[in-house]
Amino acid sequence: MYGRVFQGVLLQMKKATSRLIGVLDGDGRVAACTDPSLVDSEWGEAGAEREQYSAEPTARDGYTYMPLPGWNLQKEITVFAEGGDETAASVCLMAAVALGVAKDAYDEKHDKTTFIKNLLLGTVSPGDIAPRSRELHIEEVVPRVVLLIRLPDGSDAAAADIARNLLPERRGNYAVPLGGTELALVLEQNDFMQQEEVVSFAETLEATLKSELMVRSLIGIGTPAPRLGDVAVSLRDARTALRVGMAFSSGKAVHHYSSLGFGRLIYRLAADDCAVFLSEAFPGASADALDQEMLNTAQSFFENSLSLAETSRKMYLHRNTLVYRLEKIKRLTGLDLQNFEHAVLFKVGLMVRKYLQSGETPR
Numbered sequence: 001m002y003g004r005v006f007q008g009v010l011l012q013m014k015k016a017t018s019r020l021i022g023v024l025d026g027d028g029r030v031a032a033c034t035d036p037s038l039v040d041s042e043w044g045e046a047g048a049e050r051e052q053y054s055a056e057p058t059a060r061d062g063y064t065y066m067p068l069p070g071w072n073l074q075k076e077i078t079v080f081a082e083g084g085d086e087t088a089a090s091v092c093l094m095a096a097v098a099l100g101v102a103k104d105a106y107d108e109k110h111d112k113t114t115f116i117k118n119l120l121l122g123t124v125s126p127g128d129i130a131p132r133s134r135e136l137h138i139e140e141v142v143p144r145v146v147l148l149i150r151l152p153d154g155s156d157a158a159a160a161d162i163a164r165n166l167l168p169e170r171r172g173n174y175a176v177p178l179g180g181t182e183l184a185l186v187l188e189q190n191d192f193m194q195q196e197e198v199v200s201f202a203e204t205l206e207a208t209l210k211s212e213l214m215v216r217s218l219i220g221i222g223t224p225a226p227r228l229g230d231v232a233v234s235l236r237d238a239r240t241a242l243r244v245g246m247a248f249s250s251g252k253a254v255h256h257y258s259s260l261g262f263g264r265l266i267y268r269l270a271a272d273d274c275a276v277f278l279s280e281a282f283p284g285a286s287a288d289a290l291d292q293e294m295l296n297t298a299q300s301f302f303e304n305s306l307s308l309a310e311t312s313r314k315m316y317l318h319r320n321t322l323v324y325r326l327e328k329i330k331r332l333t334g335l336d337l338q339n340f341e342h343a344v345l346f347k348v349g350l351m352v353r354k355y356l357q358s359g360e361t362p363r
Contacts, residue, residue: 002077005106006032007039009098020082021095023068031077043080057092059084064092068100077103112136117176120146120184122232129229138228142172145198146222146234147185148242149205152215156183159209159217166205184238186231189224195258202254218242221256240267247355262348266355274352281349282333289332295350297325301337302347308338 006023013021014034022033030038057066064084068077079099081092115136118124124132133140151159160175160183167173172188187198202219209217222238225231237257245255248263257264266274290298297315301322304310312319326337335342 002103002106003031003039005102006099007036009102010034010095013095013098017091019088019091021091022080023099024078024080026077057081057089059088064088066092066096068096068103112138113174113176116174116186116231117178117184119228119231120176120178120186120235124229126229133228139172140228141226142228143189144172144225144228144231144234145187145189146225146231146238147187147198147202147205148220148222148235148238149183149185149209150218150220150242151181151183151209153180155209155213155215156180158213159183159215162208162212163205166201166208184235195256199254199256206253217253218246219254220245221254223257240264243267248351262351263355266348266352269352271356274356278349278352278356281345281352282335290329294325294329294332297322298329298337298346298350301326302343306338306340306343 002023003025010021010023010032011034020034022035022038023031024043025031028043030041030043033039055067057064059065062084063080063082065078065080068079077099079092079096081088081095083091115124115132115138119129130140149159149163156177156179160177163175163183163185167175167185167187174186176184176186178184187201189198198221202221206217206219209215220238220240220242222234222236222241225234241255241257241260244260244263244267245252247267248260249255260267269277297311300315301311304314308319308322311317312322315322329346330336333346335346337343337346
């Protein structure tokens with residue numbers, strides 16, 4: 001459990017002494033060592049007789065052993081150093097102290113992450129949030145936002161490491177694996193990290209995961225959580241942002257809840273209501289009668305604020321050609337896109353159609 005943590009500490013200590021230093025787990029195997037080739041090896045009879053060791057450094061068969069502070073009764077973790085002299089005892093003692101500090105820091109971080117995960121999952125009672133956050137030294141009234149990263153199965157651990165490296169250097173940020181395909185990031189928001197910075201960070205993270213892990217990730221950004229107990233709501237909204245974003249903007253990788261627009265309203269509709277609206281939105285004919293050219297033209301017309309001149313310029317079309325296409329859409333659907341109300345109805349109708357095709361409607 002602590003192997004990676006201990007290994008990092010011992011490799012640092014290797015720079016200060018030529019003595020072999022290592023850690024034995026409860027089964028007498030080397031969990032960490034200044035000689036990495038010994039990791040996972042059996043330590044032999046000396047390791048099996050650790051119940052004879054006291055809380056002080058004890059020499060035996062050319063090595064000095066000492067249980068890690070706080071584990072004296074179980075002897076689950078034992079530090080050893082090469083040699084049976086006073087120097088070996090001092091090295092063993094210093095290693096035990098350093099590893100004990102590293103273990104405590106790991107435990108505190110693990111406890112914090114577990115607490116944050118339970119908050120996200122909604123398994124912490126409201127009355128326990130304040131006392132538990134004080135105990136773990138987590139500020140309760142700090143604005144936060146949750147990012148939900150959806151990954152290929154089994155990529156969450158590696159993605160969490162990458163996310164931690166990219167996170168701003170603040171103690172209040174957490175990377176919390178929720179399962180094989182989901183990773184939640186809880187970020188503190190203040191004057192230095194507003195919505196634009198959060199979106200930018202999410203886009204950078206998605207690009208980094210793609211380049212380093214060769215995986216495609218999808219990221220949903222939730223609503224701001226003013227208090228620690230609100231992170232579960234932010235996670236729920238991040239999950240909604242993913243679902244709605246994938247239904248209406250499947251080509252995008254990052255979806256923010258506050259940018260869902262009409263999609264957020266449509267997402268709440270039942271499939272039957274969507275079908276009825278769709279039949280009423282296009283009184284002239286079905287939207288299926290529109291080919292891709294007409295759909296692209298309509299989309300560009302919307303993006304350019306219903307301006308014939310700007311749309312013609314952006315699409316490199318003659319104005320008459322653009323007018324002809326818009327008239328064709330009007331004949332097929334009964335909607336004049338140069339009329340604002342008709343344009344809104346057409347836009348929402350296409351979104352409802354896409355939503356029905358996505359299969360994300362409530363059952």
